[in-house]
Amino acid sequence: MSLRKQAVSLAIMHAADVLQPLLILPYAGRVLGPLHFGLYAYALSVGWLAATIVEYGFHWTAQRAAASARDEPAAIASLLAEVTATKAVLCCVVMLVGVAASDGLIAVSKPMFLCAMLTSVGGILFPTWLFIGLERAWQAAIAVVVGRSLALVCFLMMVTSSAQIELAVAIQSSIGLVAAVVSLPFIVPVGFSGFRAVTPSMVGLQLRNGWRGFLFTLVERMFVALPVPLVEHFSGYVAAGNYSIAEKFVNATRPFFRAMWETLLPRVAYCARHDPEAGLALIRRSLLTLVIGAAFSLFLFFIAPYVILLLFGESFSGAIPIVRVMSVIPVLINANTCTSNLYMFNYGHERAWAILNVSSLLIFLAVAYLLSQQLSNAAIAVAVALIAREFFVLVVSAGFFLVFGTARAQGPATQDDGKAHASDVAAGAVLASRGQLRSER
Known part of the structure; x- marks a missing residue:
């Protein structure tokens, strides 16, 4: 297909x-x-x-x-x-x-x-x-x-x-x-x-x-569930309502990125086992979709404020600065989909991938707490914390991609984080061998 x-x-x-x-x-x-x-x-x-x-x-x-x-x-x-x-x-x-x-x-x-x-x-x-x-x-x-x-x-x-x-x-x-x-x-x-x-x-x-996949899913679900209660805790229900509206505009872009990695992940996973260089080339080509992520970000910054006023009225104008601060998130998610979810998960860095995502949750909580003590609007503090989380994931995953991806020779995925045990990418090969033995019996 x-x-x-x-x-x-x-x-x-x-x-x-x-x-x-x-x-x-x-x-x-x-x-x-x-x-x-x-x-x-x-x-x-x-x-x-x-x-x-x-x-x-x-x-x-x-x-x-x-x-x-x-x-x-x-x-x-x-x-x-x-x-x-x-x-x-x-x-x-x-x-x-x-x-x-x-x-x-x-x-x-x-x-x-x-x-x-x-x-x-x-x-x-x-x-x-x-x-x-x-x-x-x-x-x-x-x-x-x-x-x-x-x-x-x-x-x-x-x-x-x-x-x-x-x-x-x-x-x-x-x-x-x-x-x-x-x-x-x-x-x-x-x-x-x-x-x-x-x-x-x-x-x-x-x-x-x-x-590790379960841990990643839980962390992602926490990023969906935690921000609104945090804003309410620090600034009350009005701020939480404004943040919720801004968040919905950002979340409306997420199905595109999910469809993107679900489309590319099977092909990249297959290549990681059979033709690693082709998989890396596909990941590099996927970075061209950053144009789409940038378009989403521009829409959130310039167009979304007028949509908010049209749909919700002046009483929710407090959501406008929040959605503008959060407008950078789609392009960051776009980049992380390529370097973290496609590269790190499939090319022998699954343990580092899991640790990175848990660490990003801690980064988010720490930045949200510290900024909420300094800023009068906790919604802005939480929005900045989400950006810090995505930026942290991007810096680390892009570092892995540039350092290990460009230097990788043709062959199976290397060992996880340089250690002597095999990556979970080999799970498919183990299953295949086991299936062949059963068929022979």
Whole structure:
């Protein structure tokens, strides 16, 4: 599949992920009412957090392993079985803990929590990571569009009062299950032979291989969740509201960068194993997309302030200086996608990649706290802290790319951080060898 078709498929899939909840939002607000809509949103957030744990970073590590072993059917079948089994184990653990915490630590009933857990079950059965890793994103896009469309229709037709809040949560949480059914014809050719040989040790291996991707995902989710509470803590609700509006404009650019790395990561992961120089050349070409990141930044600085005034009025003019300060973030994310997510993750620096992202969280918290003591507007302080975080990641990851990437000879990815043990990039090769041995038996 060409990179252009892969990119278009991913854009369609992410557009469906964004549009369907937005289309439901006004109807759900009117039908459920403020109180029950808040409970609905809270239950979905709980389900989202549970799904993050069950996913366990496999969207990174398993996707890379699938990309590097795409020409080895036995390895792909084994990988699918092992990741599915590992997710099932994690889902059982999360479900037991969640049921025990329901009606107490978690402010939802047990039936409501189980409805929200349908998101995690769908994540087990619908392997988005596999389709993207094999560069078959169009198959995932078809399944997601069908699942989102069916959920939209069912929600509008079946949820008619606040008494049906559990049904509302179940419908919105079952999108992955519907996508899994739709994608079954695409999964069958991959085969289910790998499930016969899954063992606890293989589940443990997947947990060890996936923890860095899981750590990265958690850190990224914290950057989404932490800023608004921090602004509210230091400057109150008005500042938090202004920051939230500015943040939404910045976050609107993020789907492009996600589609970008999901398009390029499978190809780069494959090249990192089979043709490292071609992968490095592809990463260098991806830097041309900085033009798009710069265009987003210019839009945020010059156009977004007028859009804010048009949509929200003068009462939210406090968001304008915030969005202008944050306008540099898209071009920084664009660069980090190339040097950190594409290069460091795939070319033998995964440990440094994980440490870098955790360190960036500490940088953000430290800068946000220190500047909040000095500036009267904590929203500006938090915005500057986010920029400091992205700039820190860029300096370090660009240093790795310039020092190690340009000096790398043709061959497999080098050892992680110069140490004697092999990088996790070799996971695909291990799976391939194991799959070939099984086929011989």
